[in-house]
């Protein structure tokens with residue numbers, strides 16, 4: 001598309017001889033992606049980093065307690081769980097770890113699905129499955145922590 | 154590039170494990186016996202070695218994740234990204250060596266007796 005932006009000799013631009021109109025770049029067309037109007041992806045990016053830092057303490061501490069200290073895995077039993085969840089400190093620890101890890105991992109998997117699933121339907125269903133599994137797991141885990149009963153039997 | 158692939162693979166792995174782990178822990182709401190039976194599975198040698206693999210995945214993801222944070226937020230992060238990868242890998246190897254005995258001794262005792 002050749003728009004003549006040079007001036008013909010001797011002819012200044014004027015109301016009678018207007019300069020050619022140049023279409024602004026980024027004009028929205030029917031093919032443009034939908035305007036999002038939010039900073040969701042920015043906050044997601046920030047959340048991955050902040051939750052990651054907190055998870056270092058929560059998750060590595062968890063592994064240390066459950067798998068390394070005091071006989072490692074051999075000490076774990078219903079009684080051991082009951083002992084730990086008798087304290088609000090460990091309830092809050094486990095609750096925070098559950099929520100942060102699930103949202104961090106869920107958001108990470110959302111990125112991965114966006115990267116590899118190119119077909120619109122595939123992407124939709126994979127994300128539907130991911131969100132269902134994430135919400136289910138967070139709710140189940142939360143329920144278990146809050147309703148734990150050491151005298152269940 | 155490869156650290157990014159490893160970060161991605163370990164992230165997915167940990168997520169799937171976490172899903173299963175919340176399910177097995179939920180058995181404490183069924184009965185102490187149901188929970189202890191499930192945990193007995195964790196104490197089998199095979200799952201013991203898988204746990205060591207899980208520790209490997211979590212440690213790598215955590216250390217490399219901190220490196221990613223440093224690259225993004227520290228002014229000189231990008232310049233030292235390669236050195237930080239070696240620090241992360243070195244710490245990982247050190248911690249894995251340290252974790253070998255405490256995490257695996259139960260599995261070895263099961264296999265060969267005490």
Ligand code: HEM
Nearest residue numbers: 048052055056101105108109161164165167168215218219
């Ligand atoms: C232990 C502390 C952890 C740290 C420091 C950490 C750090 C990070 C960071 C900084 C990212 C963003 C990478 C990027 O945007 O390029 C990330 C991605 C991810 N994380 Fe973590 N994370 C941790 C724990 C976890 C846990 C427990 C899970 C699983 C439940 C997990 C699953 C993922 C997944 C699936 C991704 C997406 C990978 C990708 O997009 O390639 N992370 N992690």
